[in-house]
Amino acid sequence: MTKALIVGGGVAGPVAAMALQRAGIDSTVYERYPRAATDIGAFLTFAVNGMDALRAIDANTVVTGLGFPTPTLVFRSGTGKVLGAIPLGGSLADGTVTHTIKRAELYGALQDEATRRGVAVEYGRTFVSAEPLPGGRVRALFADGSMADGDLLIGADGIRSAVRQVIDPGAPKPRSLPVLNVGGYVPSGQVSVPVEPGTFEMMFGKRCFFAYTLNGNGEIWWFANPPRRQQPTAEEVDAITDAQWRSELRDLLSVDNSPATAIIEATPGEIRAWPTLDLPEVPVWHRDSMIVIGDAAHATSPASGQGASMAIEDAVILAKCLRDQPDTATACSVYETLRRTRVQRIVAAGAKSSNSKAVGPVGRVIRDAMLPMFLRKMAKGGDKSAAVMFDHHIDWDAAISVR
Template structure:
């Protein structure tokens, strides 16, 4: 049986291991962290195309019931003026819509499902290097141990060690000029409909929130920051400093942002935004990168997790039908590159609109209602209606 090392146990890794298992490949997952990710202000969206991809390998039940159903979002200006409303994707045949869920809940659910299927997941195994050996790949870990297999899948995120092993001269991640911070506030009065995102283009920063079924308010903010923060700079900021800065940013807006931020308990901690517009080499010598390791997109796209899941499932199909890794990897890249790079570009545009200057802000607020009214609740078909047919054969010209 063909064997594989999967590096990373976030979203792409466990799904890749499950898809490979269905394709007849014995995969083991190696994760750098001792356990699942912590959950300080971290949530994400899983869109209908991501749910559909999970169902293609029989893993849809793993995420059923998690998170908050979020079928639509409304946009407002900092003055409180409604700019428009759009769908986050047409419901699947059974009525399932996109969901917002805690990042750690998604990681845990996918890892648990992989383990339930008999897939080994080893934590606290940071990858140091990977290189080809006769007939396969050898991985070296920080504890001095090694592992070999027929192929290696890098699902190790934005700072991928596998990407570096494939192409030591690969371009670094690109800084996107907004920061990210978020949290969970107690129930309170807002103008949000339950399960619907409220997105606010404030005068100084972007703010988004939704109300969960229990009344809690899940929120995030994107303070603009043109220059890339120095290493450790954001981590050194205290909760009091973050709170004070955010309250100052949103004090000029007619929104509930300040009340939500003031009422949020616990620590606040922010991070910088990066993406990967185009990774030159996705594969070499029986090694390949998927998910954020190949095409990280800014959170503004709302598609990071869904793209990673699609990647993993499509890779499984390719290796099932084209057992020679080089042919399978080439077919996989033909299936995925154009789609994911289009998503990354869309996410970058959305992030940059959040950091608009005074003139650009006026133009955005004037023209966005026209754009949103034209789109209305129509679905972006190429994005949300993407369906993977697991049974469909993959050819060399895929």
């Protein structure tokens, strides 16, 4: 194959384009929004395995200047008692550790690097449908009436993927998990917080999970996960006012021994929120020269801290499969064989983590009693799921083979 059409210029899309270029395959990225305009205000944990995957295509330097290192998580109960501390994936051979990065900055850096490498990224292009063409080719149709033809259509269009629906009209819809995500920033010097550099403080409060960290300039970055048995829609979440958030979070967090309420009071500007969604199993990932990768195929709860890293791994491994396998259909099948077990395991771990933040009073007592033992096991490297998440290495030069 020589030409790929990539729908989505978030994380997986630009990385797929750069990796395909290395594999000698031309591509165009079609993104519905203007450059890096989405989700201003959100930040994410960018794990070492994502860094490793970027390194496979020499794109890791693009993100190393972004955000700040957060290699350690410290967990506390609502009383302030330390339940345990765990490394967030250790470090790569050159000392690179997990970072916390603003999502829009990550998007912008990846898009810019793809453009710098000569990839065509077209903004304001909304994919609506696709149809197979003779000879195994595929045609993408856009909302403005335009179309584009290629040898493979890659849906890197996120959790509400339109490409996924074209591949399988019966594909599952995103699932709601019982917490919301609310977050913000506090400028330096407003609140004094007892946190070591490089540490993310995570509190299983009596009524609400709350986390915060300090960036290199003394700014506090925080998020909370207020429980919601009935998940509102994205529109309903957007309709909750800033004053309502402040009032709800104050009520939920005032019962705990933590700086949470002071942090929220000191947060200037609007407090933003997102529903918590995932996609545990998408049965069909590819058909007729179309395939989904990243969140379009397997979105995970933010609690796993792995969505962006898995999207990058997907993009690089798909490019390797297309480089090494004899034809596109075989490459897509081999790709699925290599990826499905890993990503579904991480999605399951993310859901478990989100669910544990929404337990009732009895569940909370059990959770807080079990956590120190579980965290000790993780810290010693004895927890297999944590090791599976982070200890993933991609060697670009190694040929893909499936035994």
